Amino acid sequence: MKLHQSSPAGRNAFTGYGEGYVQVNGDRFDSSILVLPDAPVRAWEVATLAELDEPRVAELARLEVEIVLIGTGPALRFP
Numbered sequence: 001m002k003l004h005q006s007s008p009a010g011r012n013a014f015t016g017y018g019e020g021y022v023q024v025n026g027d028r029f030d031s032s033i034l035v036l037p038d039a040p041v042r043a044w045e046v047a048t049l050a051e052l053d054e055p056r057v058a059e060l061a062r063l064e065v066e067i068v069l070i071g072t073g074p075a076l077r078f079p
Contacts (some may be wrong), residue, residue, distance in 0.1 A: 013036050022071065036063065052079050 006025050012035050016023035018072055021030045032044040046052050049072065070079060 012039075012041060019074070034063075036065070049077055049079050 012024055013020065014024055014035075015026050016028075021028050022033070023029070024033070024035055027041070029041070032046050034042050034044045046056055049070075052070075
């Protein structure tokens with residue numbers, strides 16, 4: 001059996017990560033981003049958990065996403 005990596009056309013996929021960065025579709029991002037399945041990756045002005053306030057959570061709610069993944073760096077922290 002041969003296994004082949006594939007990703008659905010037109011959909012975003014996380015392709016790597018490391019200390020201080022994440023890769024989406026092979027592109028490296030070193031700052032906060034919003035990644036939706038089928039929209040361009042875009043910058044997000046939230047850089048720390050302290051900045052995750054009610055208006056920004058409301059922004060996420062308007063996107064009608066099912067899962068929100070928040071990277072908190074090397075230490076596990078809860079919003």
